[in-house]
Amino acid sequence: MFDFTTLAQFLVAGLAMGSVYAFVALSFALLYNAVGILNFCVGEFVMVPGFIVAILLNSLHMPFLQAYLITIGVMLVFGAIFHRTIYHPLRGRPFLSVLVSTIGASLFLKNTALLAFGADPRVTPGIVAQKSVGLFGVFVAPQYLVILATLLVLVVFQYVVFEKTLLGKKMQAAAQDRDMARLLGIPVDKIILITFIYSAVLGGIAGILLAPVFYVTSDMGFRIALKAFASSIVGGLGSIPGAIVGGLFIGVVELFCAAYISATYKDVFAFIILIAVLLLRPQGFFGEKVAEKA
Amino acid sequence: MKPVLEIQGLTKQFGGLVAVDNVDLNIQKGEIRALIGPNGSGKTTVLNLVSGVYEPTKGSILFKGQSVFNKRPHLLVREGMKRTFQSARLFRELSVLQNVMVGLHGQTKGGLFGIVFSLPGAKGEERMICDKAAEVLEFVGLLGQANTLAKNLPYGQQRLLEIARGLISQPDLLLLDEPAAGMNPSETFELVTLLGKIRDRGITIFLIEHDMNLVMEISDFITVLNFGRKIAEGSPGEVQNNEEVIEAYLGKRARYA
Amino acid sequence: MSLKKLSVKISFYLAMAIVLASLPSLIRSNYWIGTVNLAIIYSIAVLGLNIILGLTGQLNIAQAAFWGIGAYTAALLNTRLGWPFWATFLVAPPTAAAFGVILGFPTLKLSGRYLALATLGFGIIISLIAHNWKEFTGGVDGIPGITSPVLGPLKFSTNASFYYLALVCLILLALAQIKIKNSRMGRAFQAIKDNELAAELSGVNTFKYRVIAFALCSAYGGMAGQLFAHGTKYVSAETFFVDMSILFICMLMIGGAGSIAGSIIGASLLTFIPEWLRFLQGPWAMAIFGLAIIIIMIFMPGGLVGLASFIGSKIAMHLRRSIQAGTGRTTSRDVGVSKGTE
Numbered sequence: 001m002f003d004f005t006t007l008a009q010f011l012v013a014g015l016a017m018g019s020v021y022a023f024v025a026l027s028f029a030l031l032y033n034a035v036g037i038l039n040f041c042v043g044e045f046v047m048v049p050g051f052i053v054a055i056l057l058n059s060l061h062m063p064f065l066q067a068y069l070i071t072i073g074v075m076l077v078f079g080a081i082f083h084r085t086i087y088h089p090l091r092g093r094p095f096l097s098v099l100v101s102t103i104g105a106s107l108f109l110k111n112t113a114l115l116a117f118g119a120d121p122r123v124t125p126g127i128v129a130q131k132s133v134g135l136f137g138v139f140v141a142p143q144y145l146v147i148l149a150t151l152l153v154l155v156v157f158q159y160v161v162f163e164k165t166l167l168g169k170k171m172q173a174a175a176q177d178r179d180m181a182r183l184l185g186i187p188v189d190k191i192i193l194i195t196f197i198y199s200a201v202l203g204g205i206a207g208i209l210l211a212p213v214f215y216v217t218s219d220m221g222f223r224i225a226l227k228a229f230a231s232s233i234v235g236g237l238g239s240i241p242g243a244i245v246g247g248l249f250i251g252v253v254e255l256f257c258a259a260y261i262s263a264t265y266k267d268v269f270a271f272i273i274l275i276a277v278l279l280l281r282p283q284g285f286f287g288e289k290v291a292e293k294a
Numbered sequence: 295m296k297p298v299l300e301i302q303g304l305t306k307q308f309g310g311l312v313a314v315d316n317v318d319l320n321i322q323k324g325e326i327r328a329l330i331g332p333n334g335s336g337k338t339t340v341l342n343l344v345s346g347v348y349e350p351t352k353g354s355i356l357f358k359g360q361s362v363f364n365k366r367p368h369l370l371v372r373e374g375m376k377r378t379f380q381s382a383r384l385f386r387e388l389s390v391l392q393n394v395m396v397g398l399h400g401q402t403k404g405g406l407f408g409i410v411f412s413l414p415g416a417k418g419e420e421r422m423i424c425d426k427a428a429e430v431l432e433f434v435g436l437l438g439q440a441n442t443l444a445k446n447l448p449y450g451q452q453r454l455l456e457i458a459r460g461l462i463s464q465p466d467l468l469l470l471d472e473p474a475a476g477m478n479p480s481e482t483f484e485l486v487t488l489l490g491k492i493r494d495r496g497i498t499i500f501l502i503e504h505d506m507n508l509v510m511e512i513s514d515f516i517t518v519l520n521f522g523r524k525i526a527e528g529s530p531g532e533v534q535n536n537e538e539v540i541e542a543y544l545g546k547r548a549r550y551a
Numbered sequence: 552m553s554l555k556k557l558s559v560k561i562s563f564y565l566a567m568a569i570v571l572a573s574l575p576s577l578i579r580s581n582y583w584i585g586t587v588n589l590a591i592i593y594s595i596a597v598l599g600l601n602i603i604l605g606l607t608g609q610l611n612i613a614q615a616a617f618w619g620i621g622a623y624t625a626a627l628l629n630t631r632l633g634w635p636f637w638a639t640f641l642v643a644p645p646t647a648a649a650f651g652v653i654l655g656f657p658t659l660k661l662s663g664r665y666l667a668l669a670t671l672g673f674g675i676i677i678s679l680i681a682h683n684w685k686e687f688t689g690g691v692d693g694i695p696g697i698t699s700p701v702l703g704p705l706k707f708s709t710n711a712s713f714y715y716l717a718l719v720c721l722i723l724l725a726l727a728q729i730k731i732k733n734s735r736m737g738r739a740f741q742a743i744k745d746n747e748l749a750a751e752l753s754g755v756n757t758f759k760y761r762v763i764a765f766a767l768c769s770a771y772g773g774m775a776g777q778l779f780a781h782g783t784k785y786v787s788a789e790t791f792f793v794d795m796s797i798l799f800i801c802m803l804m805i806g807g808a809g810s811i812a813g814s815i816i817g818a819s820l821l822t823f824i825p826e827w828l829r830f831l832q833g834p835w836a837m838a839i840f841g842l843a844i845i846i847i848m849i850f851m852p853g854g855l856v857g858l859a860s861f862i863g864s865k866i867a868m869h870l871r872r873s874i875q876a877g878t879g880r881t882t883s884r885d886v887g888v889s890k891g892t893e
Contacts, residue, residue, distance in 0.1 A: 038664050089849040095663060096610060097848050100804055103797060104844025111838035222793070226675065229668050237664070268679050275672045279657050282665050345752060371754035383749035385742045395735075396742045400754020404735040406763070410727045420734065459753060 008138040010255055016144035016213075018251020019151040022244045023206035024224055025231035026154075027199040029243035032232070033175045034195040035087065036095055040102040042228050043221025044109040045203025049075050050216035051113060053208050054122035064127050072204050079200025083193050106221060114218040121215035147209045154205070155244065162240075171195065223267060227254075230274040236287020245285060296359055298323050298467050298498045299344065304353035306339055306522075313339040315522035316353070321467075326489065326499045328509045330533075331519035332542055337502040338380065340519070341469050344500070345377045346370045358466060372400040376460035377469035380502075382452040386445035390436055390455055393444050394427040397459035430462045434488060450481045454488075461492065468492065470501035474508050486512050510534065518542070571718060575711035583826075584710040588782055590822040591717040592775050595724055597802045597814040599771025604800070605809035606732060607764040608744030610667040613654060613674030614772050615795035617647040619681060621773025622790055625780040626694040627687075636700035636707075636781050640774075647773020648766045650677075655765030659758045671793070678791040693787025700781050713782050720778060721815070724771060728811050731767075740764055801840050805847055807854030816855055 028042045039045075049071045056067035086105050090098045128146060132139040162168035173181040174191040182188050206224075207216075214220070227250060235246025250270050258266040277284055301319040305312065314336040321327045329337050342348045344355055346367040355362045362370055376397070385393050402423060408416030431437040434454045439447065444455060453473060460468050473489075474482045482505060489512050493499060503509050509516060509530070516533045518526040520542040526533055533539055570577075575584050596618050603611045624646045625639035634642075658669045681688045688694070699708035700716060707713045731737050739760045742750035751757045780786050798821070806817020825836040851858045 038667065086845060093852070096608070097852060099610065099664075099667065100800065101845050101848040103800065104841045104848065107797065107801070107841030107844065108838050109841070111834040111841065114834045115838065226671070229671070233665075233668060264683060265679065268676065271672045271675050271679075275669060275676065278661060278665055278669045278672070282661060347748070347752075366756070366758075367751045368754050368756045371752060377752055379749065383746045385738075385745040385749065387745055388738065388741055392738055392741075396738050396750070396753050396755065398754070399735060399739060399742075402735060406731075406736065409730050409734040409736055412730065416734070423735065463754065 005138050009140060010259055011252065012138070012140045012144050012148075014252035014255035015248055016141075016147045016251070017255060018248035019147045020206050020210050020247075021224075021227045021231045021251050022151060022247030023154070023202050023209070024228040025235065025243035025247040026240065027202040027206070028225075028228045029232050029235075029237070029240055030195055030199050030202070033238060033240070034171075034192055035091070035098075037087065037098045037102070038095070038229075039199075040099060040225065041082070041086075041106040041109065041221075042203065043223070043225030044106050044113075045075075045078075045200055045221075046207045046210065046224050047113060047216065047218065047221040048078065048109065049204040049207030050211050050220070051117050051122065051218075053211050054124050054216050055117075057124045058122065068127075068208055071208055072201055075200045075204030076197055079197035080193065082200060083196035087192075087196065106225075110218050110221055117218060119218070121217045122211070123215060124211040126212035141213070143209075143212050150205065150209060151244075154202075158240075167194075226267075226274075227270055230270040230277075232284075233274055233277050233282070233287075234284050236284035239284070239286035242284055242286035295323060297321055298325075298358060299500065300354075300356040300359075301340075301344070302354050302356075304340070304343060304355060305351045306336075306343055306348060307351040313522050314343065314350075314519075317519070317522070317524050319517055319524070319527075321498060321500055323466075323498055324493065324496065325514045326493055326512055327501070328513040328516045329500065329502050329519065330504070330506075330509060330516060331525075334521075335519040335542075336522040337519055338471060339522075341377060341471055341500075341502060345375060345469055368400060371463070371465075374463075374466035375469065376463060376465040376467070378453075378456040378460055378471055378473060380471045380475060382449070382456055384444040384447075384452055384455060387443065389441050389443055390447065391424070391427050391431065391440040393455055394430055394458045394462050395423050397430075397462040398423050398426060401463050426462055430458045433461070433491070434458045435484075450477050453477065457488070457492075461497070464495070465497060467498050467500060470499065470503075472502055472504060474503060474505040477505075482508055575714050581710050584714055586822060586826050588710060588714055588717050590819040591714070591721050592778050592782065593799075593802065593822055594815040594818040595721055595778070596772050596775035597799055597806070597818040598721075598724060598728055598811065599768040599775070600799050600803050601808065601811065601814045602728065602731070602740070602771070603764045603768040604803060605814070606737065606740040606744065607761065609761065609764065610663065610670065611765070611768060612667060612671040612793065612796050612800065613677070614768065614799045615791055615793065616674045616677040617651060617769035617772030618776040618779070618795065619677065619786075619788075619791040620650050620769075621647040621776025622780040622786045623681070623688060623694070623776075624773070625777040626697050626786045629697050629780070630694055635698070637702060639777055639781070643777035643780075644770045644773040647776065648770040651765040651767075651769025651772075652762055654769075655762040659761060674791075674793050674796055678788070678793060681788040681791045688788055691788050693785060693789075695785045697780050697784045697786070699784065707781075717778055717782065720774065724774070725811055725815065732811070736760070736763070798840075801844055803854075805840070805843055805854055807856030810854070810856040813854050813856035820855075 024042055024046055027045055028039055031037055031039045052074055053067055053071045056062045056070060057064070062070075082105070086101050087098060090101055126143040126146065128142045132141060162172060170181070170186045171191055171194070173184065174186055174188045178188055181191075210216070227247075231246035231250045232243050233246070234249055235242025235244070250273065253273065254266060254269050257269040297320040299319070299321040301317060304314055304317045304319075306314040317336075317340065329340060331337055339348065343350050344357070344362065346362055346365055346369075349363070357370065357373065357375060360373070385396060388396070402419055404416055404419055407413070428437060428440065431440055434457060436451060436454055436458060439451065444452065447455060453476070457470070457473065474485055477485060486508060489499060513530055515528065516530055517524060518533060518536070518539050525538045525542060526536045528536070574587065578584055578587070596614060599617070600611060600614045603609050621643040624643040628634040628639050628642060654670060654673050658666050661669055682690055684690075699706065700713070701707070705712075707716045739750065739755045742753065742755055743757050743760060747757055776790070779790075802817040802821045803814055804817070805821065806815070807813025821840065825833075847854060853860070
C-alpha cells in the first residue's frame, strides 16, 4: 500500500486534480485581487463550459480542437456578460452586495443548466487515448498528464504576460492601486473587464480538462467552488502563486486522505483544511495581512 | 498632580519602517496639547498607539497612571478615553442622535433580558442615554439635525458629530485627529470656541492638527514630531520660533532665509 | 403621537389580528395551512439571519446548520428520550446557540470575506456530519415519529392548531427583535456593521457583540428547527444542506435585509410563490430567485421593504408638495426627537 508505484500514482492523480483546482482558484483569486470580490459563481465558470464541451463533442461530434476553441470563445463572451451584468452595476458598493449577487448568479446558472441540459451527468472523451501510459515504471491516466502539462503551460504563459508585457504590468497596477493606476492613464475599467474575461477563460480551461475525468452535472459548481475557496485561502487570498500552490496542495492532500483515511469523507478534508487555516493562519502561505488598520 | 497621559520612550516599527521613534510626552489634566509635524511624521500612529489600536514596539503609555498595553480599545474608552478620526468614521445608517448615543455605550449596561422584556431599569437607562445625547447635540450645535441620518450630513457637521460622540461619556482624555480638516475658516473659528468650551468642562484634549491658526490659538502646549521623533515641545510662542521646527516644515533653506 | 395617527395604528393592528386569528377558517385546505405554517417557521429562521446579516452586517452562510441542529436536538430528545414539546422547546434553541458561539467565537479576528468563507465551511462540515453519522442522525432517512406539541390541555396535532402555536412564537420573536433593534444592543450591532473600528472606539466591545449576534441568530434558527421538527413530525439530513442556507439568504435579501417586516415578507413570499405557481417548482423557482437576487442587489438593495418605503416617501413628498402648493403654507412637521426606526 505504501510502495513507490502506488504513492506515485496517487501523487500524479492528486497533482492532476490539484491542477484543476489551481485553475479554478486562479480564476477566483484574480477577481479577488482585481476588484476585491468573492466570486461565489466560480464553480459555474467550470460547469458551463463543461456542458458546452460535452455537447459539442458528444452530440455534435465536433473535432476536439474546434470544440475546445468554441468553448473558450463562449467563455470569453460569458466573462464579458458576467462583468457587465453582475459586477459593473455594483462596483463601489460594499463587497457583501457583490457577493450576494454572485450567489444569485450561481443559483440562476445552476438551475438554468438543470432545466436546459437535464440531470444526466456528462462525460467527454479525452483528447488523448485513455489507455494508461507508463511513466518511469508507473502507470497513469494520460488525461492527468494532459492536465499537468496544461497547468505548466499556463504558469509560463501567465508569468510572461504579467511580468514581461505592458498589459500584464497594467493589470498588476490596476489590481494594486486602482486610483493611482487611473491617474497614470491606465484604462482601469477595461483592465477589469479583461480580468473578468480571463477569469472566465480559466474556468473554461478547467471545465475542458475536467470533463473527461469527472462527471459534469448542473450542481458540480458548488463542490468545485469550495475547493477553489479552500485553495485560495490555503495559498493566501491575495496571492496568485498562492492560488496555484494552494490548489495543488489541496488536490494532493485530499487524494491521500481519501486513499488512506476515508473515501466517503473525501470532500470534508478540504473544508477542514479551510477552517483550520482560517482559524490558525488566515493569510495562508503567501497571503496578505488579514488584520485591519486604523 | 499626576499627568493624564504619560508616554515614555514610545517606539513603533512596521517591518523596516520606524513610524514613531523614542517619543516622550506628558499631558496634564485640563491641558490642550497639540501634536504637529509634517505629513508622515508619525502623529496618527501616536494616536493609534495611545488609543489601543496599535501595540507599541517599545516604550510605555500610562493613562491615568495605568498602562494601556494589551488593553482592547473599548476598555480604554470605558476608562475615560475617547477619540475621533481623520476621516469622520460615523455610523452612516444611524441618525445623528443615535450616533451620539453609541458614544455612551461603554458607560451603560442594558442587557438582553432587560431589553426584550422592557424592564424598567432598561427603559430608564435608555431615556437617560437619549437625554444626554440631546444635551451634547445642543452643546455642539447639532440638535436641529438630531433625526437626520449621519450619511446625509454636510462634511463640517459630520466632524462635529464625531466630537459629540466623543464628548457624551465625559471622557478624561479626548483625542482629536485633525478636527479642522476640510473646514472653512468660519467653521474653524467655531471649532476653536467649541474646544475652549470642552476644556472648560474639565476634559483634557490631545489633538493632531495641520491648521496652524487653530493650533496657535487654542493650544496650551505643542509637541512637534518629524520622522517619528520629537524635535520640539513648548508653548505656541516658543515652538513658532524654533529653528528646527521651521526647518522641518519649510526645508533647510528657509532656516537661513 | 396625534390621536388620529394612534387610532389609525390601532385599527390597523386590530384588523391584522382578526385576519391572522381567523386564517385557518378562511383557508379551508389543510395543505395550504401547512404551507402557511412553513412560511411562519421559515420567517423565524430568517429573522435570526437578519440579526447577524441585516443588523450586524456579517455574512452567515450556515443558518441551515443551526436550523438543523435545533431540529435534530428536538427530534432525538423526543424520539429517543421521550421528551415532550415544551422540554425540547427549552433545550433546542440554546443548543443551537451554543453552536453559534462555537462558530462566532474563534472567527472574531476574521473580517468580512474570511468570515463568510468560515461560516460556509462550518455549515458544510455540520451538513456532512449529519449526512454520514447515520447511527446518530439517521442520515438521509432521518428520524420519523416526532410527537406533536402538547401544552397542558392543548393538543397541536393538526395543521390548523399548530398554526396558532407557530404564529404566537413568530409574533413574540419578532417583537423581541424590534425591541433589540431599537435598543442599545441594536445600535451596537448597527455600529459594528457601519464601522467596526469606530464602534470599538466608542466603547462597544465588538467581539462580545459579534458573538451575541451569532448566538441570537443561531437561537432563532434552532427554534425554527425545533418547531419544524414537531410540526412535520419528521427530520432528515436534507434539512442541513447549504442550499437551505442560501435560500434563507435569498429570503432575507429579497424581503429587505435589516428589516423585521422584510424578513417575514421575504420568507413568506419565497415559500408561497413556488406553491401558487405550480409550474414554478424546483429549478424554475430557484432560477428565478437567483435572478431576483441579482436584480434586487442592483436596483433595490433594501429589498421589497426598501422599495416600499422608497415609494412611500416619494408619495409622501408629492402629497406634501401639493398641500404646500394648495395652501401656500409649509406643513407643520413634528420636530420631536425619535429614537427608533421601524
